[in-house]
Amino acid sequence: MISLRHARVRYGPLEALHGVTLCAPAPGLTVLLGRNGSGRTTVLQALAGTVPLAGGAVVWDGVDVTRMPAFERARHGLCLVPERRAVFGSLTVREHLELLAADRLPYPQLEPLLDRRAGTLSGGEQRMLALSRALLAPARVVLVDEPAQGMSPAVAARTYALLAALDACVVVAEQRLPPALLGRRVFVHELRRGAVVFSGEAAEWAGRSGNGAAPSGG
Template identity: 80%
Template sequence: MSTIALRHARVHYGPLEALHGVTLTAPGPGLTVLLGRNGSGRTTVLHALAGTVALSGGAVVWDGTDVTGVPAHQRARRGLCLVPERRAVFGSLTVRENLGLTSARLGPALDAYPQLRPLLERRAGTLSGGEQRMLAVSRALLARARVVLVDEPVQGMSPEVAARTYELLSGLDACVVIAEQRLPPVLRGRPAVVYELRRGAVVFAGEAGELTR
């Protein structure tokens, strides 16, 4: 079980403040959904949790320990996996090589996404957008991370594959945080913590069912 949180977090990009004292908690095992339009701060929250952007104020707390000063690569070694929206796979490597960077056991990834099996010897950069997202998410599944952060996990996927992806992420024994523009219909009936962000601030915090009422 793992829990990760932001406490009064502020992030600046030059003179612009992207997060205005954001406080949120993502409990695990379980699913937390960050909602918001482009520019709302949801992607910045993921990167702040991962350590790939620095806080200008506040803290990142992981299982009760302040990890604000812990570099991103050390957070990864401790069991945090970030799947960004862009550049989530190594385009010059094959699908097999991409998966092999995470685990020598490819079976779980191919069971999750059988569509990847005939693509194993293809370079990841030649895949469609949906296929690249499948590859990126399958690497997160193989990582067996304690905290999994995924930005727009189903971008480019068919509705059937998207539903399967949400099922896979929801079933992980980890703290899973995903960022989406809207609450996916398939998640409305599932237990999930939801935060809605607008212009760098939290405007809603509650359960998925509360948001849809």
């Protein structure tokens, strides 16, 4: 399990997280829901250690890792896939695969593109390549900001099936609950303006005030 406890994050004079407390179990899939500016991306960055806390703590398997730098968290098995700049544009798909010491890709759509530089791929193809790192690495915690951005509905559904099958603590940030997760046992934290306004299972969240899933990306 990884969690935030009364976490506060500031960007200059602005406070982005106002004492946020939430947890994500392992193994399992947790979704951070919220509109742009809600604080969901900042929560991922705080868990990963790429932004410092102004207050509160990050606790991982019962150990306070607040002062542990991001590279040390990565060495201990934490993998962050940000929304942007998640691949090395000058490297080919094959070279990314070699960095992972892997001999396969979780997306067959990438196989014909092995000799293409990542910077020349479409947005959806870059997303698949970035997610391959999280899906193939022996990670204990996987944090992904908008996993299915730029993907077709079919590829988005495959992406969430792959993430849900990981034997890890998986936390994803989305604006709305993806259709591919309906019917799955998923934990949800909804954020608004840097505060948690709901925590519970996805079925419970979907039943509140007619909440529903968003259409998949095109």
